Amino acid sequence: MTHTVVGLFDSKAEAQTAMNELVQKGFVKEHIDYSQGRAVDSGAGAGATTGTGSSTGDNVGSFFGNLFGDNDEARNYTTAARGAEAILTVHVDSDERARQVAAIFDNNGAIDVDGHSSQQTSQTTKTTQVANTNTANQGDMAIPVIEEELQVGKRAVEQGGVRVRSRIIEKPVEEHVRLREEHVYVNRNPVNRAVTDSDLNNFKEGEIELTERSEEAVVSKQARVVEEVSIGKTVEERDQVINDTVRRTDVDVEQINTSATNRTDTRRDND
Numbered sequence: 001m002t003h004t005v006v007g008l009f010d011s012k013a014e015a016q017t018a019m020n021e022l023v024q025k026g027f028v029k030e031h032i033d034y035s036q037g038r039a040v041d042s043g044a045g046a047g048a049t050t051g052t053g054s055s056t057g058d059n060v061g062s063f064f065g066n067l068f069g070d071n072d073e074a075r076n077y078t079t080a081a082r083g084a085e086a087i088l089t090v091h092v093d094s095d096e097r098a099r100q101v102a103a104i105f106d107n108n109g110a111i112d113v114d115g116h117s118s119q120q121t122s123q124t125t126k127t128t129q130v131a132n133t134n135t136a137n138q139g140d141m142a143i144p145v146i147e148e149e150l151q152v153g154k155r156a157v158e159q160g161g162v163r164v165r166s167r168i169i170e171k172p173v174e175e176h177v178r179l180r181e182e183h184v185y186v187n188r189n190p191v192n193r194a195v196t197d198s199d200l201n202n203f204k205e206g207e208i209e210l211t212e213r214s215e216e217a218v219v220s221k222q223a224r225v226v227e228e229v230s231i232g233k234t235v236e237e238r239d240q241v242i243n244d245t246v247r248r249t250d251v252d253v254e255q256i257n258t259s260a261t262n263r264t265d266t267r268r269d270n271d
Contacts, residue, residue, distance in 0.1 A: 007105035015086035181214035
């Protein structure tokens with residue numbers, strides 16, 4: 001339901017300050033109407049002279065008449081608006097927002113009309129020229145019919161896995177190898193025999209050298225691949241049935257026969 005909040009100000013500066021605060025508080029600037037008051041200030045709005053030659057008083061009276069109806073409240077506002085420097089009109093869609101606008105107007109020096117706050121909230125039941133907004137009738141009530149929808153999605157969750165870590169370990173090994181060693185020996189044996197020709201041929205200076213040799217173990221290592229460890233994943237798909245409940249607003253309409261009740265009450269009174 002549309003609410004129209006009107007503020008009358010003796011100072012244009014106060015009205016401009018209030019309008020700036022409304023914009024800062026998140027009110028849509030297009031829903032705020034600024035009008036200059038008093039006949040000396042020409043311009044658009046409730047308090048200005050129109051181009052058709054209609055008077056300022058007629059415009060102001062028509063504006064508040066459409067807003068409040070033909071009553072004392074409209075006449076009081078019309079009288080106050082004729083002496084105001086500026087008029088702010090704000091259109092909002094809730095009681096709470098209307099109260100916020102009224103508080104901002106009061107804090108910025110809006111005129112008090114007939115001992116009440118100059119910011120009066122009018123719940124209009126038709127489209128006004130200022131708001132240009134369709135509103136519901138004051139007596140209408142609505143019951144929202146809400147229905148839940150089941151939405152099933154998917155998400156990935158971790159369920160476990162495998163971690164393969166490789167490391168280098170050492171273990172002692174033992175191998176047997178047979179090694180050969182040579183040893184030189186010298187034997188001196190006493191003899192007593194006649195000299196032979198071979199002995200005479202060797203009867204000269206000479207040198208004999210004999211070298212000892214031995215074997216030692218030579219160790220080398222050779223790496224060989226003895227096993228391979230493969231890591232991978234297999235994917236399986238399965239169907240799962242989701243069972244749940246959804247809620248819905250169910251509205252029952254019952255006709256109330258008030259005429260029958262009245263007849264019963266009438267008969268009882270006659271008795």
